[in-house]
Amino acid sequence: MTKDFNDLLQLLEEDEQKKTPKQAQILKAAVEIFAEKGYASSSTSEIAARAGVAEGTIFRHYKTKKDLLISIVTPVMVKFTLPIFASHFTNQVFEEHPDNFEEFLSNIMKNRYNFVKENRPLVQIMLQEMAFHEELKEQFQKVFIEEVYPRFDRVIHHYKKEDKLVDFPAPSIIRMVMTTMIGFILTRFIISPQLDWDDEKEMERTIHFIMHGLSPKT
Amino acid sequence: MTKDFNDLLQLLEEDEQKKTPKQAQILKAAVEIFAEKGYASSSTSEIAARAGVAEGTIFRHYKTKKDLLISIVTPVMVKFTLPIFASHFTNQVFEEHPDNFEEFLSNIMKNRYNFVKENRPLVQIMLQEMAFHEELKEQFQKVFIEEVYPRFDRVIHHYKKEDKLVDFPAPSIIRMVMTTMIGFILTRFIISPQLDWDDEKEMERTIHFIMHGLSPKT
Amino acid sequence: MTKDFNDLLQLLEEDEQKKTPKQAQILKAAVEIFAEKGYASSSTSEIAARAGVAEGTIFRHYKTKKDLLISIVTPVMVKFTLPIFASHFTNQVFEEHPDNFEEFLSNIMKNRYNFVKENRPLVQIMLQEMAFHEELKEQFQKVFIEEVYPRFDRVIHHYKKEDKLVDFPAPSIIRMVMTTMIGFILTRFIISPQLDWDDEKEMERTIHFIMHGLSPKT
Amino acid sequence: MTKDFNDLLQLLEEDEQKKTPKQAQILKAAVEIFAEKGYASSSTSEIAARAGVAEGTIFRHYKTKKDLLISIVTPVMVKFTLPIFASHFTNQVFEEHPDNFEEFLSNIMKNRYNFVKENRPLVQIMLQEMAFHEELKEQFQKVFIEEVYPRFDRVIHHYKKEDKLVDFPAPSIIRMVMTTMIGFILTRFIISPQLDWDDEKEMERTIHFIMHGLSPKT
DNA sequence: CATGAATGAGGTTTCATTCAT
DNA sequence: GATGAATGAAACCTCATTCAT
Numbered sequence: 001m002t003k004d005f006n007d008l009l010q011l012l013e014e015d016e017q018k019k020t021p022k023q024a025q026i027l028k029a030a031v032e033i034f035a036e037k038g039y040a041s042s043s044t045s046e047i048a049a050r051a052g053v054a055e056g057t058i059f060r061h062y063k064t065k066k067d068l069l070i071s072i073v074t075p076v077m078v079k080f081t082l083p084i085f086a087s088h089f090t091n092q093v094f095e096e097h098p099d100n101f102e103e104f105l106s107n108i109m110k111n112r113y114n115f116v117k118e119n120r121p122l123v124q125i126m127l128q129e130m131a132f133h134e135e136l137k138e139q140f141q142k143v144f145i146e147e148v149y150p151r152f153d154r155v156i157h158h159y160k161k162e163d164k165l166v167d168f169p170a171p172s173i174i175r176m177v178m179t180t181m182i183g184f185i186l187t188r189f190i191i192s193p194q195l196d197w198d199d200e201k202e203m204e205r206t207i208h209f210i211m212h213g214l215s216p217k218t
Numbered sequence: 219m220t221k222d223f224n225d226l227l228q229l230l231e232e233d234e235q236k237k238t239p240k241q242a243q244i245l246k247a248a249v250e251i252f253a254e255k256g257y258a259s260s261s262t263s264e265i266a267a268r269a270g271v272a273e274g275t276i277f278r279h280y281k282t283k284k285d286l287l288i289s290i291v292t293p294v295m296v297k298f299t300l301p302i303f304a305s306h307f308t309n310q311v312f313e314e315h316p317d318n319f320e321e322f323l324s325n326i327m328k329n330r331y332n333f334v335k336e337n338r339p340l341v342q343i344m345l346q347e348m349a350f351h352e353e354l355k356e357q358f359q360k361v362f363i364e365e366v367y368p369r370f371d372r373v374i375h376h377y378k379k380e381d382k383l384v385d386f387p388a389p390s391i392i393r394m395v396m397t398t399m400i401g402f403i404l405t406r407f408i409i410s411p412q413l414d415w416d417d418e419k420e421m422e423r424t425i426h427f428i429m430h431g432l433s434p435k436t
Numbered sequence: 437m438t439k440d441f442n443d444l445l446q447l448l449e450e451d452e453q454k455k456t457p458k459q460a461q462i463l464k465a466a467v468e469i470f471a472e473k474g475y476a477s478s479s480t481s482e483i484a485a486r487a488g489v490a491e492g493t494i495f496r497h498y499k500t501k502k503d504l505l506i507s508i509v510t511p512v513m514v515k516f517t518l519p520i521f522a523s524h525f526t527n528q529v530f531e532e533h534p535d536n537f538e539e540f541l542s543n544i545m546k547n548r549y550n551f552v553k554e555n556r557p558l559v560q561i562m563l564q565e566m567a568f569h570e571e572l573k574e575q576f577q578k579v580f581i582e583e584v585y586p587r588f589d590r591v592i593h594h595y596k597k598e599d600k601l602v603d604f605p606a607p608s609i610i611r612m613v614m615t616t617m618i619g620f621i622l623t624r625f626i627i628s629p630q631l632d633w634d635d636e637k638e639m640e641r642t643i644h645f646i647m648h649g650l651s652p653k654t
Numbered sequence: 655m656t657k658d659f660n661d662l663l664q665l666l667e668e669d670e671q672k673k674t675p676k677q678a679q680i681l682k683a684a685v686e687i688f689a690e691k692g693y694a695s696s697s698t699s700e701i702a703a704r705a706g707v708a709e710g711t712i713f714r715h716y717k718t719k720k721d722l723l724i725s726i727v728t729p730v731m732v733k734f735t736l737p738i739f740a741s742h743f744t745n746q747v748f749e750e751h752p753d754n755f756e757e758f759l760s761n762i763m764k765n766r767y768n769f770v771k772e773n774r775p776l777v778q779i780m781l782q783e784m785a786f787h788e789e790l791k792e793q794f795q796k797v798f799i800e801e802v803y804p805r806f807d808r809v810i811h812h813y814k815k816e817d818k819l820v821d822f823p824a825p826s827i828i829r830m831v832m833t834t835m836i837g838f839i840l841t842r843f844i845i846s847p848q849l850d851w852d853d854e855k856e857m858e859r860t861i862h863f864i865m866h867g868l869s870p871k872t
Numbered sequence: 873c874a875t876g877a878a879t880g881a882g883g884t885t886t887c888a889t890t891c892a893t
Numbered sequence: 894g895a896t897g898a899a900t901g902a903a904a905c906c907t908c909a910t911t912c913a914t
Contacts, residue, residue: 022874038350040258044909054875056911065909124349131346132256166430168423176427179401180394187393205386209394212384213431240899262884272900277885279898458895474786476694480888490896492890501888564785567778568692602866604859612863615837616830623829641822645830648820649867674877698905708879713906715877879911886904893896 023061025051035121039069076122081143101159106207116185166216241279243269253339257287294340299361303369319377324425338407384432459497461487471557475505512558517579537595542643552621602652677715679705689775693723693783730776735797755813760861770839820868
């Protein structure tokens with residue numbers, strides 16, 4: 001089951017290694033600038049300058065400016081959404097300790113926290129630009145609906161059947177879990193990164209909040 | 219106490235009535251187009267065309283394109299954040315039934331739900347453009363820190379003292395409440411407005427989720 | 437002989453008195469701004485603002501922006517060139533003391549010095565804009581050729597016949613006299629007005645320079 | 655002593671050779687059009703058209719329209735003012751025949767006459783635009799005060815000490831010499847170029863005028 | 873492969889002028 | 894007469910993209 005994930009992820013990594021140095025510089029520069037001022041307000045000339053290459057060089061590697069954006073955002077989407085269930089640990093937890101919802105959540109939380117911590121600009125670009133590019137939105141929905149949602153749904157049903165969860169429709173539960181987690185991560189890294197965070201404690205509290213929020217009525 | 223809110227809000231409304239018809243058309247067109255494609259990708263010529271005015275007319279009313287954006291976003295910020303505590307009802311609830319945290323939350327939820335329902339494009343522009351315009355972000359933080367946070371904090375402390383709330387730091391509680399509510403509203407109106415929502419029920423569930431999530435440990 | 441001069445000059449003065457207050461404000465503002473930044477870089481809106489009138493008001497009095505320029509420059513041309521020979525004194529000197537070339541020059545010098553002192557911006561506009569507007573150049577040449585040159589020529593011939601002047605062609609003498617005088621006045625009021633000038637002495641020296649420069653070879 | 659001049663001048667010439675053909679066309683067109691209608695009334699689109707390049711090409715070489723003006727005027731300023739004393743001949747005259755003021759003047763006169771004859775539009779632009787651009791005026795004053803004035807002053811003092819010159823302050827003498835020469839050159843090439851000039855004779859007369867005008871009182 | 877000069881469409885903004893009030 | 898909102902042509906300038914070197 002996890003094979004196709006890993007296949008996909010491996011593909012991404014290989015892809016990354018096939019980059020020439022110039023290409024890598026271009027991507028790095030583009031990511032920085034796109035994150036800062038947004039795709040539409042970034043100019044290829046500024047990207048070329050920051051990357052230390054000629055403007056023409058960008059277009060040798062990416063047919064258009066939009067191509068460059070897609071090349072940046074698509075892998076992020078996959079890496080941001082897929083691994084939610086891809087890590088051995090997450091699956092292991094679910095397979096081996098099927099009664100421990102809390103550890104399941106905690107695992108996802110830390111996992112994604114680390115991912116955003118190390119890829120903030122990429123995530124920022126992805127979120128910002130989805131709003132303006134229908135294709136990106138559709139791409140994201142596709143990945144979500146085909147890969148994330150069904151797995152999440154399965155897990156929710158399992159716990160609901162075991163009376164470990166409140167009797168809300170699965171989509172509602174998924175929404176609450178996700179907006180709470182994403183809400184924390186965005187507040188932590190994008191909205192108020194300058195605050196003095198005790199990350200461990202705050203994640204603990206957030207998980208507590210979700211767990212109690214979804215506990216079955218008594 | 220609510221007087222200064224209402225003063226501010228009234229000011230906004232008066233301001234709105236002083237618009238010439240052309241100015242109103244320009245604003246309407248700009249809001250639509252900014253929400254659709256983002257500020258940076260919108261052209262003043264397109265705005266003028268959709269508004270049915272000459273391009274020059276835009277610049278008679280708004281010195282620059284950015285001015286137009288600010289003129290749109292600033293009032294939204296105030297109207298989006300201030301009234302969280304401005305409605306007579308919210309205050310009344312808190313003043314008269316100081317033990318009913320649920321009704322307090324429910325009130326805010328419905329209140330903001332209605333606001334976004336009726337002002338979706340405006341809210342969308344505000345959120346999208348805050349990412350790219352430092353001034354907007356600062357403006358928002360100012361309103362939030364000066365007007366919203368202290369009131370929220372006061373309420374949280376009240377309920378905590380009465381042992382109605384889990385013993386988390388106030389900022390954590392505020393974050394959880396807000397991201398959960400905003401998470402619902404954004405999912406409802408911006409991310410997946412095409413789904414078939416039972417809004418009443420979903421808000422009820424969301425409030426339930428928050429209430430249980432924040433209930434004191436037993 | 438002086439009657440047509442005076443007629444013309446009187447016409448100008450009457451013309452000046454027929455101005456409405458608004459018109460006077462417009463002219464004043466236009467003169468200031470034209471002198472500062474040049475006709476082409478001055479905007480009617482700025483003129484209107486400085487004059488304290490509506491933009492439309494300018495066009496009620498002057499059909500076009502260029503009209504406004506012409507209305508300013510034409511009288512200056514006449515007042516700058518004609519009076520060289522118009523003053524009673526100048527003529528008197530020449531008629532009654534036909535052997536005193538120095539006093540004749542001195543009279544012109546002081547006369548024009550005073551005029552520019554009191555009308556610097558106007559003179560500046562005239563000189564600057566002649567370069568860009570063929571019509572102004574032609575206008576100036578017409579006045580010069582028809583009114584100034586013949587009189588000057590007559591005077592030169594008189595003194596040459598009396599052996600009071602070097603035997604240069606009249607046009608050369610006229611050029612030398614004029615560029616020397618204008619050179620002083622422009623240096624004094626436009627190029628280096630900030631210097632500490634002893635005007636009396638400097639005019640004396642300039643006249644001395646011309647007198648000796650034009651003295652017949654011995 | 656003359657080395658720094660020549661360095662500067664050589665720099666200018668090298669600078670000129672580094673131009674691409676398109677850049678040269680742009681400069682040529684700009685000079686023509688600026689001279690004709692003035693900087694403010696010239697449009698970059700017209701310059702591009704006359705130069706036979708795309709409008710954008712102008713801005714690849716000159717960041718702004720003003721930049722283009724500066725790039726044209728700055729070298730003219732240097733070439734117009736510096737060489738007054740830079741030519742080997744002028745210096746030679748002064749060093750080797752220190753009693754011949756007339757030859758010294760005559761040399762400058764012919765020298766600058768030839769320069770303006772070959773660079774009329776450039777000189778015209780310089781003079782016209784100094785009036786409207788404070789920076790240009792300051793640039794000119796700097797060159798004049800630092801390079802031209804001191805040398806001129808030195809020469810004047812030399813001849814005054816030898817009783818070859820009238821006892822006027824040096825600045826007055828410099829002004830008279832310069833306005834007379836410039837007066838001739840401008841009349842010749844800019845104000846009345848259409849007249850039938852006998853340049854040799856006229857320069858001779860002008861020098862005569864200056865020499866006699868500045869001869870010591872007897 | 874890489875460069876960067878050149879392009880030209882399209883962006884924002886200015887401005888003289890008109891006209892209903 | 895006076896106003897100032899409205900106009901739209903034209904101004905300056907930016908930028909993604911191409912292509913000869």
